[in-house]
Ligand SMILES: *[C@@H]1O[C@H](CO)[C@@H](O)[C@H](O)[C@H]1NC(C)=O
């Protein structure tokens with residue numbers, strides 16, 4: 001026992017006469033209570049002295065657990081204790097006289113609660129899960145199970161031992177795993193060869209783990225948890241084609257998926273150990289083909305990405321390889337089943353004839369006789385392996401000028417070609433033709449014919465403007481007129497503008513050339529206000545030239561202060577008209593023009 005030095009420091013020095021032994025109480029005692037647990041002895045106990053017990057467990061919470069006989073010093077416990085709640089009580093014992101004056105102490109009284117195995121091991125979770133990769137070496141740690149026991153760790157009451165009590169399923173052996181009894185580590189027992197995800201009956205094993213205290217003895221208490229162990233995949237299987245030869249057919253000129261290549265891979269479909277990557281290793285020099293993996297079913301979707309031509313090659317033979325996204329484990333290799341051959345048959349499609357050259361450009365003169373030869377169309381059918389005949393027809397002929405011989409393709413005129421037609425632009429006339437083969441269904445192609453039309457002098461020149469206004473006073477006469485011609489050089493200007501062939505005109509009118517297109521007309525005498533038609537002859541420079549015997553309408557008007565009044569172009573003497581060689585027009589012309 002011990003007497004703490006605390007009493008030495010008290011103001012009332014007392015002899016070390018209180019004998020306080022440490023006391024021990026087992027937890028979980030049964031009635032009857034109170035039970036004696038020890039005795040405090042005082043060497044100078046007088047008749048008027050009494051024992052007093054203080055501290056937590058006596059006069060402080062939890063109050064009244066322990067009591068002391070005031071006269072005898074017997075210490076008793078009043079109820080069952082729980083070590084896991086309070087393992088130690090630190091109390092003080094003293095003696096006082098009847099007035100309460102301290103005589104001895106206080107001296108420490110330590111009560112230890114003796115552990116009993118009243119707590120079972122507890123796993124924090126009811127279920128634990130771990131993973132181990134297939135093929136792992138024997139002894140690979142999968143996971144660690146840990147249970148706790150609230151009992152005194154210094155006693156066997158809290159010393160745990162772990163065991164596996166059940167394994168589900170128990171195939172291929174009931175002891176595929178082992179748990180280290182003391183540390184709770186679960187390790188593999190099964191050989192790496194047998195730990196094969198693809199041959200085991202399941203990829204998930206359940207172990208029932210028991211933790212037992214009392215160091216695992218018969219009388220120990222137990223706690224249970226379930227450990228779920230998942231066997232994870234590794235890439236120990238190469239993908240293998242289900243067939244060594246695949247066949248497909250495809251129309252020439254088309255694109256899209258032509259065949260789905262199927263493979264088997266025994267690895268986990270959720271992983272890159274299963275997912276396939278296809279490649280074409282031979283037979284596709286022009287990159288006409290492409291293989292994409294169908295992510296749903298791992299199939300290789302072989303498609304044509306650049307259209308094939310039946311006439312170039314009717315068959316294609318591709319050599320295909322399949323691999324996994326993930327590398328294979330070192331002892332597994334891609335075998336011959338990981339390659340396959342694909343035979344592709346290209347099917348002929350009726351293609352339309354093709355014109356050459358397109359456009360076809362020819363030069364023809366206008367006004368050539370109806371039925372003249374214009375051009376020979378040339379179209380060939382790409383389906384040259386078939387004997388197909390071609391028929392020509394006119395598709396678009398805006399002026400209705402052309403005919404094509406359906407068999408020979410020679411184009412002739414059915415009307416006069418006119419360079420000045422509104423359907424001719426920039427001297428060019430454009431027509432479309434169609435060539436149709438006799439395939440089934442027939443296919444056709446179109447070609448363009450451009451006729452560059454050469455000019456002929458087939459249009460007479462004309463004057464512009466065709467009306468001139470002059471003042472009564474001949475000195476103001478200053479009319480400039482020009483010639484125009486629908487033809488082009490050399491069948492147009494320079495123009496010759498002359499007075500008409502009526503006698504005496506030159507006495508009243510004079511024409512003087514200004515330039516190639518324009519001339520000035522002057523009045524030599526004054527004329528009465530009226531409307532006149534002046535005969536003119538207009539000649540172009542074509543070979544041969546064309547002349548136009550035409551008239552210029554001349555309105556002679558009254559002119560005052562920059563205002564011209566043509567409204568009173570009145571009657572004029574017939575003899576004057578005769579004299580002037582002019583024909584008088586109706587006075588209304590003034591208003592019309
Ligand atoms: C290939 O598989 C895809 C997706 O299942 C399907 O839509 C397609 O029709 C298949 N193509 C061929 C040629 O079988």
Ligand SMILES: *[C@@H]1O[C@H](CO)[C@@H](O)[C@H](O)[C@H]1NC(C)=O
Nearest residue numbers: 459460461462463466548550
């Ligand atoms: C002659 O010219 C006039 C206008 O000056 C015109 O109206 C007529 O059409 C021309 N004659 C011919 C044949 O072109």
